[in-house]
Amino acid sequence: MDWLFFTEIVISGLMAGVMYSLVALGFVLIFKASGIFNFAQGVLALFAALALYDFLAPEGWFNQLFGFTLPVPLAILATAGVMVIVAWLIERLVLRHLVNQEGIILFMATIGLAYVLEGVGDILFGSDVKPLDIGIPQGAHDYLLDTYGLYIEKLEIFAAATAAVMVAVLAVFFQYTRIGRALRAVADDHQAALSVGISLRTIWVIVWAVAGFVALVAGIMWGSKSGVQFSLSLIALKALPVLILGGFTSVPGAIIGGLIIGVGEKLAEIYIGPFVGGAIENWFAYMLALAFLLFRPQGLFGEKIIERV
Amino acid sequence: MESAAQMSHGKKIGDIVLAVENISLSFGGVRALSDISFQVREHQVLSIIGPNGAGKSSMLNVINGFYHPQEGLITYRGVTRKQMKPHEAARQGIARTFQNIALFKGMSTLDNIMTGRNTIMKSGLLWQALRIGPALNEELAHRERVEQIIDFLEIEHIRKTPVGKLPYGLQKRVELGRALAAEPSMLLLDEPMAGMNIEEKQDMSRFILDVNNEFGTTIVLIEHDMGVVMDISDHVVVLDYGKKIGDGLPDEVRNNQDVIDAYLGVSHD
Amino acid sequence: MFYRETGQFKTSYTADEAIFPIAQDRWFIFGVIAIAVFVVPFLIDDYGANAVLLPFLAYALAAIGLNILTGYCGQVSLGTGGFMAVGAYSTYKLVTAYPDLNLIVIVILSGLITAAVGVLFGLPSLRIKGFYLAVATLAAQFFLVWMFNKFDWFCNNCATGQITMPTVDMFGLQITGPGADPATRYLFCLGIVAVFALLAKNIVRGRIGREWMAIRDMDIAAEIIGIRPLQAKLSAFAVSSFYVGMAGSLYFGVWLSSAEPGEAFDINQSFLVLFMVIIGGLGSIMGSFLGAAFIVLMPLVLKNFMVDGLNIAVVTAKHVEITLMGVLIIFFLIVEPHGLARLWQIAKEKLRLWPFPH
Numbered sequence: 001m002d003w004l005f006f007t008e009i010v011i012s013g014l015m016a017g018v019m020y021s022l023v024a025l026g027f028v029l030i031f032k033a034s035g036i037f038n039f040a041q042g043v044l045a046l047f048a049a050l051a052l053y054d055f056l057a058p059e060g061w062f063n064q065l066f067g068f069t070l071p072v073p074l075a076i077l078a079t080a081g082v083m084v085i086v087a088w089l090i091e092r093l094v095l096r097h098l099v100n101q102e103g104i105i106l107f108m109a110t111i112g113l114a115y116v117l118e119g120v121g122d123i124l125f126g127s128d129v130k131p132l133d134i135g136i137p138q139g140a141h142d143y144l145l146d147t148y149g150l151y152i153e154k155l156e157i158f159a160a161a162t163a164a165v166m167v168a169v170l171a172v173f174f175q176y177t178r179i180g181r182a183l184r185a186v187a188d189d190h191q192a193a194l195s196v197g198i199s200l201r202t203i204w205v206i207v208w209a210v211a212g213f214v215a216l217v218a219g220i221m222w223g224s225k226s227g228v229q230f231s232l233s234l235i236a237l238k239a240l241p242v243l244i245l246g247g248f249t250s251v252p253g254a255i256i257g258g259l260i261i262g263v264g265e266k267l268a269e270i271y272i273g274p275f276v277g278g279a280i281e282n283w284f285a286y287m288l289a290l291a292f293l294l295f296r297p298q299g300l301f302g303e304k305i306i307e308r309v
Numbered sequence: 310m311e312s313a314a315q316m317s318h319g320k321k322i323g324d325i326v327l328a329v330e331n332i333s334l335s336f337g338g339v340r341a342l343s344d345i346s347f348q349v350r351e352h353q354v355l356s357i358i359g360p361n362g363a364g365k366s367s368m369l370n371v372i373n374g375f376y377h378p379q380e381g382l383i384t385y386r387g388v389t390r391k392q393m394k395p396h397e398a399a400r401q402g403i404a405r406t407f408q409n410i411a412l413f414k415g416m417s418t419l420d421n422i423m424t425g426r427n428t429i430m431k432s433g434l435l436w437q438a439l440r441i442g443p444a445l446n447e448e449l450a451h452r453e454r455v456e457q458i459i460d461f462l463e464i465e466h467i468r469k470t471p472v473g474k475l476p477y478g479l480q481k482r483v484e485l486g487r488a489l490a491a492e493p494s495m496l497l498l499d500e501p502m503a504g505m506n507i508e509e510k511q512d513m514s515r516f517i518l519d520v521n522n523e524f525g526t527t528i529v530l531i532e533h534d535m536g537v538v539m540d541i542s543d544h545v546v547v548l549d550y551g552k553k554i555g556d557g558l559p560d561e562v563r564n565n566q567d568v569i570d571a572y573l574g575v576s577h578d
Numbered sequence: 579m580f581y582r583e584t585g586q587f588k589t590s591y592t593a594d595e596a597i598f599p600i601a602q603d604r605w606f607i608f609g610v611i612a613i614a615v616f617v618v619p620f621l622i623d624d625y626g627a628n629a630v631l632l633p634f635l636a637y638a639l640a641a642i643g644l645n646i647l648t649g650y651c652g653q654v655s656l657g658t659g660g661f662m663a664v665g666a667y668s669t670y671k672l673v674t675a676y677p678d679l680n681l682i683v684i685v686i687l688s689g690l691i692t693a694a695v696g697v698l699f700g701l702p703s704l705r706i707k708g709f710y711l712a713v714a715t716l717a718a719q720f721f722l723v724w725m726f727n728k729f730d731w732f733c734n735n736c737a738t739g740q741i742t743m744p745t746v747d748m749f750g751l752q753i754t755g756p757g758a759d760p761a762t763r764y765l766f767c768l769g770i771v772a773v774f775a776l777l778a779k780n781i782v783r784g785r786i787g788r789e790w791m792a793i794r795d796m797d798i799a800a801e802i803i804g805i806r807p808l809q810a811k812l813s814a815f816a817v818s819s820f821y822v823g824m825a826g827s828l829y830f831g832v833w834l835s836s837a838e839p840g841e842a843f844d845i846n847q848s849f850l851v852l853f854m855v856i857i858g859g860l861g862s863i864m865g866s867f868l869g870a871a872f873i874v875l876m877p878l879v880l881k882n883f884m885v886d887g888l889n890i891a892v893v894t895a896k897h898v899e900i901t902l903m904g905v906l907i908i909f910f911l912i913v914e915p916h917g918l919a920r921l922w923q924i925a926k927e928k929l930r931l932w933p934f935p936h
Contacts, residue, residue: 037712094912097912098911098912101915102915104648104654105915107712111849111904112904112905112906112907112908112911113908115907116908117904118900119897119899119903120901122900123898123901127897244710276728277729279724280724282723282724286714286720286721290714290717293710294702294705294706299710373802375798395802396804396807399802399804404803411798411802412795413791413794413796414796415791416788416791416795423788424789424800425803427803427804427805430785434817437786438780439777447785448595449595453591487803
């Protein structure tokens with residue numbers, strides 16, 4: 001076995017895994033705080049990337065309206081603002097009217113939401129592929145390539161670092177801020193949280209906005225890698241096996257699940273793919289997660305539920 | 310109430326049908342039951358009492374196979390087992406109701422009670438799809454039996470109402486109906502009268518005693534209302550902190566010092 | 579005034595358990611069937627068959643299938659597209675291997691093959707629940723589509739994975755293939771869908787249906803009263819997949835006539851059928867028909883309105899259509915989460931009192 005090759009696969013798998021984790025993280029945040037299985041998370045990332053592109057590009061609406069484009073940091077801030085507005089609209093127009101509905105109804109509503117965001121994104125920004133360049137270094141990392149002969153994308157290293165920072169920030173936010181505590185309270189029990197005076201509506205706006213920021217980061221990374229296009233919204237499907245592996249409510253689960261899926265997928269592609277005709281990346285992650293679930297139904301980090309009657 | 314109680318005392322109590330031996334159950338580090346043994350005789354009404362968290366519901370869950378105790382054996386009608394699935398217990402003739410009502414909320418009263426007879430119904434998928442011959446006859450025959458139960462429990466008027474819309478007291482009655490529909494030889498009732506007013510309690514006590522007398526069903530029940538327990542039970546088992554602290558006739562238990570302490574909250578050292 | 583059940587007394591349990599216990603409902607449904615059988619075939623043209631009626635019938639059957647699993651047994655599945663593909667490819671393989679076999683037999687066999695595959699992918703439902711299961715069913719969706727794409731045995735060694743339905747006759751009438759009469763194709767599908775919808779209704783109101791609903795409403799309690807979860811869930815997967823497989827068979831064999839796994843059976847099919855079930859009404863056979871009609875007709879109406887009425891460019895219209903589709907779905911879920919079937923019931927309640935509301 002070629003160990004250098006193997007290491008390269010594992011590392012690139014880890015990096016791909018980080019990208020999955022970024023999307024899965026957005027899912028987990030919303031599921032934790034509202035019990036909503038948000039199918040629109042991938043489209044949210046697409047929408048964020050489209051908006052960001054619009055602030056930067058000469059042909060964007062922003063330039064046409066105001067006659068100038070924004071520098072990258074301001075554009076990112078402005079996009080974050082857009083995500084807050086989107087979150088507010090989602091709460092105001094959709095979630096508020098669906099309080100106390102069953103999980104499957106809310107899930108369907110988020111599929112509807114995905115359609116709306118996709119349609120609106122297409123109408124506003126067009127459906128062609130847009131290159132997103134905000135100055136993230138591209139190409140292979142020279143030092144690793146020269147010293148160890150490892151081919152690792154700089155973008156992927158950057159994404160991994162960003163994800164690490166983001167997880168740290170989220171952990172601090174959840175653990176130590178007042179809003180974070182309120183979020184956790186809501187996640188445990190809506191009714192109980194309401195009864196101690198936590199406003200569910202505000203919390204939902206906040207958590208959707210935070211999920212929007214996470215989607216923005218995911219959108220930036222994926223957009224820089226392969227251009228801003230519709231297929232971005234499909235990365236949500238990649239994040240789903242990560243979720244069942246890591247558990248719907250666990251932030252570390254999303255990260256570690258993502259890494260396992262990333263590495264497993266790459267290894268399978270190389271070592272199993274050739275025997276079954278290749279192109280297995282569409283389903284392998286699901287099978288891996290499924291096989292895992294059969295042995296541990298609550299996921300990696302979920303707690304074993306004691307059923308009571 | 311008084312007259313009903315005397316009637317129950319007049320009946321014949323048979324042999325031991327259920328023997329619980331040295332049952333211990335814990336969740337993680339928490340001990341729910343330790344070393345519990347007792348026996349239930351045919352036609353008996355046996356009450357399990359004890360303060361909240363004493364392990365009463367856990368005991369019922371062990372008897373009908375929902376919890377699997379780490380130690381101990383259960384013998385029901387000559388069959389000894391350590392572990393079994395709840396549906397197997399149901400097929401042995403053990404039916405039960407729940408502390409927090411566990412009805413099928415999307416289904417009508419009629420359908421809920423009909424599910425109780427599922428274990429006795431046999432016709433296959435194909436016949437059912439065609440709904441002719443054996444499937445139709447079976448469905449109608451069981452419908453007739455279910456209608457008798459509905460009459461018995463006096464819930465004719467809510468036959469087609471989805472149970473989710475029924476008031477609490479009626480839901481408890483439907484749940485009893487579902488348990489009865491299986492024609493069980495033993496009925497486990499988990500706080501059948503919790504949250505009821507005095508009239509509803511009287512009705513429910515009457516139903517329980519009628520079931521016991523008319524069908525000869527052995528009954529194990531958990532109840533907090535001491536008045537009801539003393540009136541309708543033939544035998545009482547007292548649990549506290551997962552241990553058995555009393556076991557005997559209602560009058561014996563009433564005068565047992567440990568039981569009085571447990572209920573009055575004397576410290577355990 | 580005209581819709582009253584007053585004076586209709588039931589004297590037997592058989593009458594009380596009829597599908598339509600109220601006489602007016604019975605007449606209404608007989609009327610609908612009569613029109614569908616005796617009037618529609620004379621009005622139908624190729625456009626009507628291909629754009630409206632055939633997709634409606636195929637999707638209605640698929641929606642009944644998914645409703646059995648999700649609406650009655652409470653197991654959410656996102657693998658419908660994959661299972662429809664199993665039905666379609668089974669039909670193709672059977673038709674090409676045994677050209678003389680009766681088409682009805684082929685459709686039913688395709689359903690049975692799909693049922694077997696469905697049971698296989700239903701096995702995880704014994705261990706995992708809720709959304710975990712929903713995601714797990716995506717494994718079926720992606721794996722099956724990949725499999726049909728990858729192994730050319732399924733399309734008789736073609737290069738592209740695309741399958742084309744050959745011409746099949748039944749009782750001297752051409753049902754599938756190029757040049758088949760739209761009325762014949764329509765009646766063939768109508769017959770299958772009507773018969774199997776009735777059978778589905780019988781199953782869900784009998785012992786097995788109650789078993790499924792018990793598992794859906796409270797699986798723990800169901801097990802404690804003696805229902806075997808293994809049997810109940812797997813039988814739901816089997817029956818559901820049987821229907822979805824037959825739907826896939828009609829979808830490909832009679833409606834589309836040619837299909838490619840990546841497009842005809844992709845995950846959007848799964849969502850589409852799920853929409854039909856939710857919008858029509860979870861746990862309602864009637865709702866499956868209403869939902870299918872709604873989802874098939876809505877894009878047509880929107881498209882006609884925008885492209886022909888407002889002269890919007892086709893591409894933009896497509897985007898607007900996607901947006902409106904999403905808006906309508908959300909709107910529906912907010913207004914009536916129990917679907918069109920519930921609206922239908924409410925309308926009947928109102929009608930019962932009309933025109934004297936007191």
